[in-house]
Amino acid sequence: MVKENADSRVDIDEVLAFAIQLARDAGDLIREGQAGIFKSQSVAQTKANAVDLVTEVDKAVEAFIFGRIRAAYPQHQFIGEETYHGQVISDKPTWIAWSSPIDGTTNFIHGYPMAATSIGLAVGGVPVVGVVYNPFLNMLYSAGAGRGAYLNQTTRLPITGKPRPLADLGHALISVDIGGSRRPSVLSSRLRTFEKLAGEPEFGGKMVHSLRSIGCASLNICQVASGGQDMHWEIGAGICILTEAGGAAFGGKHTALTGEVDRKLIVGRKYLFVRNIAPGPGETGLEVQRQFATQFYDLTDDIEP
Template identity: 70%
Template sequence: MRTNVDVHDCLGFAIKLALEAGEMIRAGQAKRFASQATTESTKSNSVDLVTEVDKAVEAFIYRRIKETFPDHAFIGEETYAGQSIPDAPTWIVDPIDGTTNFIHGYPMVATSIGLAVGGIPIVGVVYNPFLDLLYSAAKGQGAYLNGTARLPITGKPRPLATLHDALIHVDIGASRTTNVLHSRLKTFGRLAGSPDQGGKMVHSLRSIGCASLNLCLVASGGQDMHWEIGCWPWDVCAGLCILAEAGGAAFGGKNTSLCGTVNAELLAGRKYLFVRAVAPEKGETGFAVQRRLAHEFYDTTDDIEP
């Protein structure tokens, strides 16, 4: 889809906006802890939480976007009403990704601001205000950490021959039904388990509870793969742009084509597997290796519904 969106200007706007939102998040955290406020509430269940700070930050971001880009659409976590992603320029925002972490004072928290056109992320900014880590990208312009370090941080992509060599991020998720938990834990066991018992014995599994930061860690090369079930477009829109500009690959769920195409269907699909930039192997392009790893991963996992 053709668009007259200036990605350079939109990226600069999103970076400034994320930094301002970060100030609000830090101030909100300090105020909550000083007053021992307990203003969080629940969404889908008792572990799916939202705070007044989430709502205030989203309202601030929405207002700034509408002042600057009045013709652009907006989808935010705290005001989402079930609408589909339009073709028009659409800002897709998670004001505080990692709300549970925020409530507990665990610093893996981020503001995620993405811009999609035709369902394809073209600008992405993810900012962790507690660790002062700013990940940013615009289509065709590369991905960066704190504005200067180009991603991946390793420079050239490193090899990744098999799952056995991988550091993989997984998540326990918000759905806590017995069937879902059993499927997740069984999959974790297959990934981490000993090969003589049918496991892949990956280097290790990690979980930090912030999808947007996980995507950025894959983009940076610090994580090899990241598996998510149950996320929403605002969790991944910004990170998808950052990942793509860093040479990473994004795939849908277990029973999809694993073609690596990022579009509105993938963005809204709620099942994701992200793979970092990978060096070519003998007879394989980097993407062919990424796709082979995705198939190997899904051969190991159960298909879990969000």
């Protein structure tokens, strides 16, 4: 049982160890579930659109995760994608499996090994523990507030070492996603943004180094935390690993780009993640990160999730 103080704070080390083991155990279920689907040729359930596939395995994993949490910490609150109904994140410790118990369900169904389970704990509306585990590649990312972020509990993030500079967006590797909504207005807005990011400067583009899309928000964020990607544009995801690695999380286009993480940001479902960047002349790293966020949003339409 987690040790809690009067102000509802928790023993971070104990909770982090619990979350890491829980993610690994859930990963076993994910692997077994995928093998069972392929063996039986099961037909996956679908949501409103055919892109966002949700299977019985996804729901079973969420039930497993929250069942274990409820047994260990019955006083805590819980929010998951399959059970979210607009709840407000209170000051109480709140467990979040936000991106989906299986983040990257389309990849999961197709056998593409970029899927993960994502588990986090927020206290006072602020993420204090985050664990992302890819059971197919055995890659576990974890972080506890004030304790740094790690790959497989041994390699501190970012793996690139000290923060590297980023001259401009033209040098950036940015991860994006086509998104769940294929409505013409939403799709055309996304494609316009991609064109502005990738296009040649003489035609109004920024000609970024390249764009990437792996179809798994939590793993994209971990790549930004690791330093392998410079930025990730997302509508819906999780945060603690990134910030512990020195990255910054910003809200949607029309929000104040402070880099501060609070409950409004967590439930806002619109995010831009920027890796740890070296300070510039007379500027802090956060100020440089804000500049890149502003430059990025100057190229985007405001898209509703």
